[in-house]
Amino acid sequence: xxxxxxxxxxxxxxxxxxxxxxxxxxxxxxxxxxxxxxxxxxxxxxxxxxxxxxxxxxxxxxxxxxxxxxxxxxxxxxxxxxxxxxxxxxxxxxxxxxxxxxxxxxxxxxxxxxxxxxxxxxxxxxxxxxxxxxxxxxxxxxxxxxxxxxxxxxxxxxxxxxxxxxxxxxxxxxxxxxxxxxxxxxxxxxxxxxxxxxxxxxxxxxxxxxxxxxxxxxxxxxxxxxxxxxxxxxxxxxxxxxxxxxxxxxxxxxxxxxxxxxxxxxxxxxxxxxxxxxxxxxxxxxxxxxxxxxxxxxxxxxxxxxxxxxxxxxxxxxxxxxxxxxxxxxxxxxxxxxxxxxxxxxxxxxxxxxxxxxxxxxxxxxxxxxxxxxxxxx
Numbered sequence: 001x002x003x004x005x006x007x008x009x010x011x012x013x014x015x016x017x018x019x020x021x022x023x024x025x026x027x028x029x030x031x032x033x034x035x036x037x038x039x040x041x042x043x044x045x046x047x048x049x050x051x052x053x054x055x056x057x058x059x060x061x062x063x064x065x066x067x068x069x070x071x072x073x074x075x076x077x078x079x080x081x082x083x084x085x086x087x088x089x090x091x092x093x094x095x096x097x098x099x100x101x102x103x104x105x106x107x108x109x110x111x112x113x114x115x116x117x118x119x120x121x122x123x124x125x126x127x128x129x130x131x132x133x134x135x136x137x138x139x140x141x142x143x144x145x146x147x148x149x150x151x152x153x154x155x156x157x158x159x160x161x162x163x164x165x166x167x168x169x170x171x172x173x174x175x176x177x178x179x180x181x182x183x184x185x186x187x188x189x190x191x192x193x194x195x196x197x198x199x200x201x202x203x204x205x206x207x208x209x210x211x212x213x214x215x216x217x218x219x220x221x222x223x224x225x226x227x228x229x230x231x232x233x234x235x236x237x238x239x240x241x242x243x244x245x246x247x248x249x250x251x252x253x254x255x256x257x258x259x260x261x262x263x264x265x266x267x268x269x270x271x272x273x274x275x276x277x278x279x280x281x282x283x284x285x286x287x288x289x290x291x292x293x294x295x296x297x298x299x300x301x302x303x304x305x306x307x308x309x310x311x312x313x314x315x316x317x318x319x320x321x322x323x324x325x326x327x328x329x330x331x332x333x334x335x336x337x338x339x340x341x342x343x344x345x346x347x348x349x350x351x352x353x354x355x356x357x358x359x360x361x362x363x364x365x366x367x368x369x370x371x372x373x374x375x376x377x378x
Contacts, residue, residue: 066234
């Protein structure tokens with residue numbers, strides 16, 4: 001039974017709700033960066049010609065890679081420097097061209113081995129959500145490896161923020177893989193369009209644990225988060241072992257973090273914020289349900305949380321109309337209430353702040369999301 005609340009409208013009632021539109025705008029921007037680099041380096045149209053010859057599936061496969069996107073944005077940052085360094089731009093440009101050529105020459109093969117694809121959890125291949133294996137660093141392309149880039153990003157950005165003294169990436173066990181497939185199948189069963197939409201932004205699901213997880217599993221209380229994501233690690237979400245205590249909690253953790261990735265991409269692709277916004281406003285949000293957190297949230301992080309809780313509220317509200325034993329009814333009722341309350345608490349704060357930092361498109365985005373909170377009164 002499908003819910004009568006039309007969840008697709010939350011994702012597609014306006015063009016900027018859909019990941020397809022966001023992804024197209026984002027890739028247009030990234031390709032524009034490559035064209036500017038061609039012009040700056042006077043290389044001709046060597047990259048643009050190859051891009052035009054990629055199949056649609058290969059194009060999607062390539063640009064869904066967070067490390068690939070980050071490499072192009074590194075070129076963009078170098079180009080926008082007051083005095084761009086030709087050597088630095090050239091180094092990054094040549095690396096991307098080498099990756100692109102390898103993908104182009106191997107696009108008809110089932111596997112591109114320098115991309116981490118050992119355990120696909122969903123189909124089709126170009127949109128696979130993958131169980132990340134940090135040990136998969138072998139490649140027949142010796143200049144770059146997606147797995148190594150994700151490993152480096154985790155240990156420089158995530159590790160020390162998620163546990164004391166730190167956390168590590170580890171491979172998924174067969175039981176964890178089964179749980180992931182079950183959680184993703186729940187999303188697919190209840191909301192098939194939404195799994196497709198989220199998969200455009202989500203490529204890798206990564207597992208983190210305490211460094212001594214094998215010897216001292218009782219020390220997992222030192223893990224400070226159930227899950228996380230970061231705008232500097234695109235296309236990846238990170239789940240702690242705590243996320244696997246039940247399938248329904250895992251369901252929400254995946255949904256929650258994948259929505260963050262969608263929001264990160266929206267902010268990179270669409271003019272939501274004023275150009276003068278640099279992460280600060282006249283006030284910061286002191287999150288009442290994170291009392292142990294010393295740092296208040298800046299506006300963009302607060303809006304990211306609002307974006308998530310509106311979606312979760314509507315999803316759980318829809319699940320209330322479905323007779324299912326896959327997710328406990330008391331959990332659905334409780335999460336519907338909590339997500340609604342959190343979204344409204346944040347909305348009251350955003351109402352006072354958003355005019356200062358958001359452009360008209362961002363204000364419309366906020367207004368349209370806010371409308372979905374009214375279904376609680378229906």
